[in-house]
Amino acid sequence: MGNRLSKIATRTGDDGTTGLGDGRRVSKDDARIAAIGDIDELNSTLGVLLCEPMPTDVRDALTRIQNDLFDLGGELSIPGHAMIEEAHLAQLDGWLAEYNATLPPLKEFILPGGSRAAAVTHVARTVCRRAERAIVALGRVESAAVNDAPRRYVNRLSDLLFVLARVMNRVDGGTDVLWKREHNPRD
DSSP, rough: TTTTOOSSSOOOTTTHHHHHTTOOEEESSSSSHHHHHHHHHHHHHHHHHTTSSSOOHHHHHHHHHHHHHHHHHHHHHHHOOOOOHHHHHHHHHHHHHHHHTTTTOOOSSSSSSSSHHHHHHHHHHHHHHHHHHOOOOOOOHHGGOOHHHHHHHHHHHHHHHHHHHHHHHHTTOOOOOOSSOOOTTTT
């Protein structure tokens, strides 16, 4: 990185543009910048989640995911460049299988909530879904310059975050918050 981040206030974006990793300048509302921004927001949300108490193995997985998301943002910033690989997807699949095996089967829909850590995990899941939509939209605009792996990664990550929210609710002995289909508005 060297001197790469030595000057934060460059003022080069004052005109409403920002630089991509390949040196091109694009509008700050460009589809690519929207996708990068959503990935950045997801990474920041995971940073908030990591302030919560959680098992060490979950903390380690989320920290690894933060690093992967930084790479994913880098990949999106350089059209045609690839950083997310099948090994990243396999790691998510492994965590999904591992953590899902510890949970009881779902028989009802669940509501976001329960413990604070579970609620923040659900927020991260929804930000992840938005990032996925942004990557899909970018692929529609620039299909030749967007790899499949980032889209697949965030799709699997949102599933993992759903599972981890359920895990977080059990960390302190809680359970899922179940949706009640037949609910009386006067209750």
